[in-house]
Amino acid sequence: MSSPEVVVIGGGVMGCAIALRLATRGLRPVVLERSVPGAEASSVAAGILAPRIEHGEPGVATRCGVRSRELHERLAEELRERAGVDVGFRRCGAMIVATEDGEDLEARARALIEGGAEAEHLDAGEARLREPELGPAVRGAIDLREEAQVEPPVLLRALAIAAERAGARFRSGATVRGVRTEGARVTGVLVDDGAIDAAHVVVAAGSWTALVPGLPAPAQVVRPIRGQLVHTERRPCIASRIVFGAGGYVVPRPDGRIVCGATMEDAGFAKEVTLGGVATVIARATRVFPALADAPLVSSAVNFRPASPDELPLVGPAGPEGLWLATGHHRNGILLAPLTAVLIAEMIAEGGTSIPDAAALDPRRFARGSA
Known part of the structure; x- marks a missing residue:
């Protein structure tokens, strides 16, 4: 295999999306995945595109989420053309419901509206x-019309197909043993069967x-947060919107499938579905x-969500x-x-x-903080 210009470690939605954007810019990425693409969190996620609900107050996280939600609509059309796959993007809207006394939804709705959301108490x-x-x-609600959803397993497959057609390559079963450097510059990675040279x-x-062996300090702050969810179905479907309330969420699909979630557990890499976790999700x-x-x-x-100390990603x-992070x-x-x-594609291609x-x-904000 000829040397790629970019090695992407990780074949989930993030790695496949990066590979697509790099390939469409004329670069030659290779994606390394220790199992098969999407074997971990990407295939389990609920696919909620609701930045106003996730973060609430205006700020970096909300602004980035809103921008990315809008990019999803364009990406869905692109993947329909490049891969022939409908990834299930729907601007279905979302609702926050209050189930306890003392939840001031009226004030929260005002704050959302002041922050630019199409919200209604x-x-x-x-x-x-x-x-x-x-x-x-349910004692009241906030209705948000702009929020959306997508089907993660389908999105993942479409991204992988589109990236490969655009020129990316994939290697499954590849365990990265280290990142290679020479002086202050990355030169590639080590895998079980040798080295792969790459500028990035x-x-x-x-x-x-x-x-991943050999990464600098910023990468070490990422830790797993376990999330358990359940799948059920109901025809006709239980709701037309994504509904958040009682500490959980219900995501209805048009065909009657329903995703209910999710726990938030600091359990290391213990990858078990537990009776307590399922009971909590069902109760909510x-x-x-x-x-x-x-x-x-x-x-x-x-699944496991990669969390950072300040709840912002490391990108x-x-x-x-030549070393880049897209995690957290x-x-x-x-x-x-x-x-x-x-x-990531703009930084690599354009500086x-x-x-x-x-x-x-x-990501270097954490290195500075530990200095």
Whole structure:
């Protein structure tokens, strides 16, 4: 295999999106995945594109999320053309519901509107007119019309197909044993069967970032947060929108499939679905939609979200020249993949980026903080 210009470590949605953006710029990336593309968090995620709900207050995270949500719509059309795949992008809207006294949704709605969101505060009756299956515990709601969803497993396959057609290459079963450097510059990576030379290495290994040998200090701050969710179904579907409430969420698909989630557990790399985790997810979902108590438990799943100390991703240069990080996205990996891919591709190809707020995501902020 001829030497690539860029090695991307990690074949999830993040790595595949980066490979596509690099390949469409005429670069020659190779994606290394220790299993098969999407074997980890990318295939398990719920696919929620709701930056206003995730972060609430205006700031870097919300601004980046909103930009990336809009990029998703264009990406969906691009993947339809390049790969012939519909990734399930739908601007279905989302609803935040209150199930406890003391939840001041009216003030939160005002803050969202002041921050630029298309938000509307609803009393309990108005909320049930829009989502009739909401249970009696619901005391009010905020309706957000711009939020969207996508189907992560389909998105992943479409990205991989499109990237390969654009010139990217994939190597499954490739375990990276180290990042090679010469002086202050990256020269490639070591894998089980030898070395791969490359001028640039992008680490998009998600929760496993800190386990890639030889990375500098910023990469070591990424830690896994376990999330458990369940899949059920109901026809006709239980709701038309994504609904957040009681500490969880319910994501309806048009064909009646439903994703309910999710726990947030600092459990290291213990990759088990637990009785307690499933019980928690079910309790939250049925508090908002009591009718789900009669729905079948189709399956359960678990994944790890890569979390950073300040809850912002690490995207950009990491130390030695030519080494880049694209990790630490926590619960927003699917949401932020298009924006991250553009940022990394622009930095590698042009030496800079047009993405606002890129400086706030610079991985070297942690190296400076530990100095």
